[in-house]
Amino acid sequence: MLLGGLWHGANWTFVIWGGLHGMYLCIQHGWQYAMRNRYRQPTVLTNSINRTLTFLAVMVAWCFFRAQNVTSAFKVLAGMVGINGISPVTEIDFPGYLILLAGTLIAFYLPNTNELFLFTEKGHEMKPSAPSIFPVKWSPNIRWGIAVGCIFALCILSIERTSDFIYAQF
Amino acid sequence: MNNASEKGNLPIYFLAIGVSALLLLGLIVTMNYTIDPYFIHQWDSPLLHRLSPAQQKIMPWAKTYAAYRFQPEVVYLGSSRTEIGLPTESPLFTGKRVFNLAISGASVGDAVNMLRHTAFFHRPEIVVWGLDYGWQFREKTGNTDFNKELVAEGASYPIRRTFLNIKRSISMAMTGDALNIVLGKSEQSCFSLLAYYGHKSSQCLEVIMRNEGGTKKAFEEVLKKKEPLGTPEDVAATIQLLDQVTSDYCQSGTLFRLYLQPIHALAELSYWATLTDDLDAWKRALVKMVDARRQGGCDIRLYDFSGFNRITTEEIPQTTGNDSMQNYWEQSHYRSEVGLKILEELFAAGQEGQQNTFGVELRGDTIEQHLVNFSHARRQYRADHPKETANILQ
Known part of the structure; x- marks a missing residue:
């Protein structure tokens, strides 16, 4: 490593x-x-x-x-860890928090590549699901495909960033 | 947990991903391209009469497209100072197609690219070029939105540009701004810069200054103790670039008027406090280049409007008690009225009756005296404004 x-x-x-x-x-x-x-x-x-x-x-x-x-x-x-003190985060607005929440749910609950490979290797059978507090479970069907496709489209949209080039006060 | 709900079909799953992603992207791109919130492909279009936010985004896209369609005969190049300061409506250019191609944060390299771009479609007859000392005097790009792909090359530009515009429409930020326009939630402060042929209008500036806290607040920053700003990265290489591009276009008859930006005297002192020798050397190098080019038959002149003259030494709100200033929006951006005076002096040079000028033409035979006068005026200004200049390094 x-x-x-x-x-x-x-x-x-x-x-x-x-x-x-x-x-x-x-x-x-x-x-x-x-x-x-x-x-x-x-x-x-x-x-x-x-x-x-x-x-x-x-x-x-x-x-x-x-x-x-x-x-x-x-x-x-x-x-x-708060050595410099703890203060509320003001740089992130409400939509920013929503994006963070969505990202967290994706990172924790959508399948990773290991799970996808396990699915194909075991002849279209899922490995036993780990117990989770999140009630929805992923499965490779059309509904999940549409949901992931929409997320994928949003990811593509996020690649291009509009920068507000502001020099000095302008 | 191998129940039926967990079973599925991978090929159908991936097909659903592809189709839904494509459909959603197609829908969004169509909306963004049609609404075009940043005017990246508008000219002679009713959309130019749509009120926009005061801070307009990705202007290099809008201006390069407008240059391609409008093909101006008179162009202004430079940074935000020129973009804000030089109006396109001047009696000097009556009957000519004038466009302000200056962009916020532009370096010399950006201005050169903008000139090459517009000249690809129509060689400008007149180029007015505002030069800034400091980090913007460099070959590398200054405005990070000025993608080199926007510069015209080859006959395929219209097709390439359309493709670029579509590609640029695949953007989350643009989607948000387009949706705001559709829903009527977009800021409606002023018309696009394109409606004023690239000039940033006073209407927009009033809103921006109000949002930023006003002229007085801006000057508070100048009055604080600060380190001088950065010097140019490579003066010799940038001057060589200027020399090359003026030479290229002079040969086909383009007239050049270069000028040094009249930032406020306090900004001049603060920004270049300990760099006066470097600043003088920069001016000498520019004069040498311009003189050589003129001797080669080029109609090119260089003027210095910076320093400590009757415009730049206007008293600041902290002294007058007023909210605004006659000549300045803030310390480094002058108003259109000053811009008109600059244009008048640039093009009325040598004519009789020229009085009360604030710029000085820089030539080999005048530069040394000018630098002596400049230094003297700098000392005098400090002596006359001890309170304002107390925190500025010497």
Whole structure:
């Protein structure tokens, strides 16, 4: 994973990003090994905890990936945990929050490529669904196709951004 | 959990994705292209009489299309200062097709591209070009909306442009703005710049200044202690570009009038506080280029309207107590009345009866004296305005 990080660019931020992901994988495999004789069917609670933990871990790694340097990344992380104080986010308007909510639902509940491949490999049978607090379950049918197609169209529309070039006061 | 609702058909699923995405995109693009909220393909169109927001988006698209259709004989090039300051309705150009092709944030490179674009359809007879010292004096693009694909090349431009316009209509922001127009929720402050042949109208500026807090607030920023703005990236290369493009068009008879922008004296002091030697060197380099070009037979002149003259030293609202100024919208953007004076001086040069001018023609034989006068006026202004200039570096 360190090499995977370096592949993105010759910068310590990418190395740390790769290293963090490597560390996460080690923890995950270690945990699976340690718990191999104590498997329990996941519940809504354990799934929620797992997802939140994974989400936070990946978010921390992205800070290093995106930052100009390691110092900046730590500054962002410090801000994220509230070291610089906590204040309401005013830069995002209501439609912005709606987009974030939609993005969250897509990221957490629409199938990822692993699930799609599992579907095809198992002869059009879904793997057992993980328990979820979200009542709707994905299935490769026309309704889901139309819904995903509309989301895809909106993604295409979002590629082109209209910038308001404003120099000084104008 | 292998119940019937989870079963499906992957080919049909993917087909549904493709068809629904295409249908939705087609519908949206048709709406955006028809309503055209940013006027990217309008000229001689009733849509130009539609009231628009004061801050108009992606103007390089609108102006390059208008240049292609209108094919102006007199063009203005430059940044937002020229776009706002130089009106196209001037008795100097009666009977001529005049268009203000200046764009906000334009670099010299952008202006060159705009000139090449309009000249592809019709070589302009007259080019009035406002030059800015600072980061905008560079070859690279300044206005990030000025896509190089917009510059005409080859006979296929009309088809290519139509394709570009359709492609540009695939945009979430444009969809939002088009929907706002359909629903009657769009800001209706002023007419498009195209309705004034590329000039940003006072009507729009009044709204913008009101939204931004007014002239007084703008000057508050200048009065604060600040570092000078950035110097040009590569003066020699940019002057070489200017030299090349003026040479190209002079040979076919185009007349050039270059001028240095009259930003307010306080802005002049604040922006280039510790850079006066660099600024002088820049002016000398420009004069050298223009003199050489003129000796080569080109009708080209360079004027300096910047500095500490009767226009630029207008007292600011903090001193007068007024809300607005006669010559300026804010510290770096002058009003159309000043623009008209600039045009008059640029084209009445050498004529008898020229009095009370505020610009100075820069030539090899006048530049050194001009720089001495400029420096003296700068010191005098500081001495006369100790309160306003207290925070400005020396």
